[in-house]
Amino acid sequence: MSISLEKQIRFRKTFAIISHPDAGKTTLTEKLLLFGGAIHLAGNVKARKTQRYATSDWMELERQRGISITSSAMQFNYQGFVINILDTPGHQDFSEDTYRTLTAADSAVMLIDAAKGVETQTIKLFEVCRRRGIPIFTFINKMDREGKHPIDLMDEVEKVLGIEAYAMNWPIGGGADFKGIYDRQTGQVECFTDGLRKGHDDTRQTGHIDDPGIKEWIGEDLLQRLREEIELLDMAGNVFDQERVDRGEVTPVFFGSALNNFGVPNFLDSFLKLAPAPAPRQSNLGVLEPASQQFVGFVFKIQANMNAMHRDRIAFIRICSGRYERGMNVIHNRTHRKMRLAQPQQLFAQERTILDEAYAGDIIGVHDSGVLRIGDVLAEKDGIEFEAMPFFSPENFARVSIANALKRKQFIKGIQELQEEGAIHVFRDLNIGVEAPVIGVVGQLQFEVLEYRLRDEYGVEVQINNLPYEMVQWIPKDEEKIRILKESSMSMVVLDQDENYAVLLLDKWKANWLSERYGVEFYPQPLRE
Ligand code: GDP
Numbered sequence: 001m002s003i004s005l006e007k008q009i010r011f012r013k014t015f016a017i018i019s020h021p022d023a024g025k026t027t028l029t030e031k032l033l034l035f036g037g038a039i040h041l042a043g044n045v046k047a048r049k050t051q052r053y054a055t056s057d058w059m060e061l062e063r064q065r066g067i068s069i070t071s072s073a074m075q076f077n078y079q080g081f082v083i084n085i086l087d088t089p090g091h092q093d094f095s096e097d098t099y100r101t102l103t104a105a106d107s108a109v110m111l112i113d114a115a116k117g118v119e120t121q122t123i124k125l126f127e128v129c130r131r132r133g134i135p136i137f138t139f140i141n142k143m144d145r146e147g148k149h150p151i152d153l154m155d156e157v158e159k160v161l162g163i164e165a166y167a168m169n170w171p172i173g174g175g176a177d178f179k180g181i182y183d184r185q186t187g188q189v190e191c192f193t194d195g196l197r198k199g200h201d202d203t204r205q206t207g208h209i210d211d212p213g214i215k216e217w218i219g220e221d222l223l224q225r226l227r228e229e230i231e232l233l234d235m236a237g238n239v240f241d242q243e244r245v246d247r248g249e250v251t252p253v254f255f256g257s258a259l260n261n262f263g264v265p266n267f268l269d270s271f272l273k274l275a276p277a278p279a280p281r282q283s284n285l286g287v288l289e290p291a292s293q294q295f296v297g298f299v300f301k302i303q304a305n306m307n308a309m310h311r312d313r314i315a316f317i318r319i320c321s322g323r324y325e326r327g328m329n330v331i332h333n334r335t336h337r338k339m340r341l342a343q344p345q346q347l348f349a350q351e352r353t354i355l356d357e358a359y360a361g362d363i364i365g366v367h368d369s370g371v372l373r374i375g376d377v378l379a380e381k382d383g384i385e386f387e388a389m390p391f392f393s394p395e396n397f398a399r400v401s402i403a404n405a406l407k408r409k410q411f412i413k414g415i416q417e418l419q420e421e422g423a424i425h426v427f428r429d430l431n432i433g434v435e436a437p438v439i440g441v442v443g444q445l446q447f448e449v450l451e452y453r454l455r456d457e458y459g460v461e462v463q464i465n466n467l468p469y470e471m472v473q474w475i476p477k478d479e480e481k482i483r484i485l486k487e488s489s490m491s492m493v494v495l496d497q498d499e500n501y502a503v504l505l506l507d508k509w510k511a512n513w514l515s516e517r518y519g520v521e522f523y524p525q526p527l528r529e
Contacts, residue, residue, distance in 0.1 A: 096392045
């Protein structure tokens, strides 16, 4: 008997791990993947720390830089659950892809380094999650190293991020003195032992806080301190409230050490109880229930030329409702055309496996011949639309020009395709044509990626000259104002890809000054008719 659609979906969890580089995301992801037997990975695997070095040229750059540039999804089964982890690159210079991937998640796990606390990239990613109102779980990592006091860390989460923190477990000691964690729900103490680095740990040593063995393990002083801290948390700390967790107002906090696989099972068990199954989504036709019979999904990421062997483009689709079946027909909402989802696939390293079925919450990658765009909906019936993808404004700008004019055609094609992928924003300088567009990106590293990909995939050498601007704002088509902005040394007027006027600005203060001085209205997004 087949498992009902409703049940399939109820046991799915789709989440993203958000963190600052080096907090331990790769380590935690690997530990989590080890809990599942068969590991399926959709998209490219992090080339760097896993042994499965990717073979394509495209990933060569990632390998050289020791970074992961693209986001992808990984799936594993654990205790009857199907878990999808969306990968968000953790490099300093992350891109819009990272942000967009969060639109495909039902919850987020925020990973914090106990010694460093809440860092800049965590704050940015947290903000995107908060705007979506998804539940956010916190894992405070590296407890085996000297770090900040747990109370200070909780405080920092609350103050810096403005979310209430509720400690699910509590660390006993820290650094060289780290003895384990106390589970506030069960009263059990889990003893920390180093060297469980190999994977799934079935030999967790636990005991009740009142057990004599535990006292012996922890020592009298630390036990006393633990009791006091627990009392303090119980009396003065926040109250656990599942509904507020669901709304993203309270974050359940866990302590552990990913590297030692310590606290990871404890975290995962709670997470699976508390994290939401695929959630209903608001559409133009009302709320779309994940267990409704109709297949509906949206494209949140497009990746071209993932594999040098197959010059192709893959669109990653988050299924929002219903069931996908191999070879099914769907309607592409933007063109109203029929499309056959013939070979959706999951990728395991570079070996692709064809997927026979998938359910709401899952991510599938489909071949795309250039039809799909980010935000497009694929559904069994026509007419469904979701809220537009959030817009993330570029913060770095450069003029990109071709070294060899004979390659003009390939250059324009490359720029066009990378723009469709959502990797870059393309602007046109009013005085110069398409040969030397101004490119805007969220993270500086995207320029390197751009240069590399244009060379590797389109055979075009380019020159990239950074421009000093830090922000772009859109302006109404007012000739007088445009003239003033053109003449100002603080701004540069450009046209976006839809021929809307925009202006590149040096910084926020200069933007405010210009706006006030000349009465120009700036808009953070393209103006729609
Ligand atoms: P990412 O950049 O967030 O993906 O971080 P990684 O998973 O690559 O981890 C960064 C570094 O921190 C690596 O050297 C890890 O071995 C180390 N690390 C991760 N988790 C722990 C931990 O629990 N304890 C200690 N001591 N080191 C850790």
